Amino acid sequence: MKKILGIGNALVDVLMEVEDDRLLNTFNLPKGSMQLIDHQKAKFIDNQTANLKKTITTGGSAANTIHGIARLGTATGFIGKVGKDSKGHLFYKDMKDSGTHPLLIESESMSGFALTFVSKDGERTFATYLGAASELTPDDISEHLFDGYTIFHIEGYLVQNHELIHKAVALAKAKGLTVSLDLASYNIVNENYDFLHELVEKYVDIVFANEEEAKAFTGEEPEKALGKIAEVCDIAIVKVGPKGSFIKKEEQMHLIQPYQANCRDTTGAGDIYASGFLHGYINNYPLARCGKLGSYLSSEIIQVIGPKFSDKQWNEILKNRND
Secondary structure: OOEEEEEOOOEEEEEEEOOOOHHHHHOOOOOOOEEEOOHHHHHHHHHHOOOOOEEEEEEOHHHHHHHHHHHHOOEEEEEEEEEOOHHHHHHHHHHHHHOEEEEEEEEOOOOEEEEEEEOOOOOEEEEEEOHHHHHOOHHHOOHHHHOOOOEEEEEHHHOOOHHHHHHHHHHHHHOOOEEEEEOOOHHHHHHOHHHHHHHHHHHOOEEEEEHHHHHHHHOOOHHHHHHHHHOOOOEEEEEOHHHOEEEEEOOEEEEEOOOOOOOOOOOOHHHHHHHHHHHHHHOOOOHHHHHHHHHHHHHHHOOOOOOOOOHHHHHHHHHHOOO
8 A cells, every 4th residue: 555654743733814914914924934033922812813713623734735745535644733722632532533544743842833814815824833833853764654655744844853754764765765845935945955855856756835935945947947846846836726726757848737616725725735636646656646636626625714724615625536
């Protein structure tokens, strides 16, 4: 049986819809970015947003992707670190309920969480308190974790931990796994530019990027960026929002048309796109079909608040999908 293993920040998402960008400015959060915050700022933001309606769900980029892959029917596992608290228990239960094997390490620290602000145009801005998630270390990674897996998927938010990621990808490649990387955020790319280029050139087979991340990585607009990324890995995917996505492998290039959707919240759109693509890829779908499934799922997730579908929504998706 082919299986996909993910590694990432094990987080709980607290989602809030905002009327305009004034609140983001108050907290010094650039719209569309992911900013790491300390516990004091997390408490301050929580107090200042007490009157806003909040949706609480499990999150973390790679965890969202792995969750989606599992719901599509592919066997999965996930490596992360959580606290011995209610958020950690929620994360573990959600993994188990989705059918994912949780390779979770427990910490005495508080579990991490992401305060997610959803603007009227669907753009999301993250203020993230990593907590226990940030304590994942190279010593937590051993070669037996990769046994039986075919693909190893990494979220870009974790690449700031250079030693951890370097050890993980080296072990994955030594075990013969295909390595997939989601670049995650343009500011993550900017802050880890040299490390990411070395990582992709030496270890990564599949790269997922949106147009901002692709530009930060290459300095180019989407189509040229696609070509540059494809020069240093096997498969490059550049997502261009309502315009669809591009996929390139050697001389093969595909434009994946978007599905029509009423966008409410883009949280998790890139993550679930990767779910569809990787599920298709491991099941030997042609590349265009992989992209089509990813595009369909992302068009569905932006019509709900949060990065996850309910059980009822998954039942409808699995019944109606045309991949």
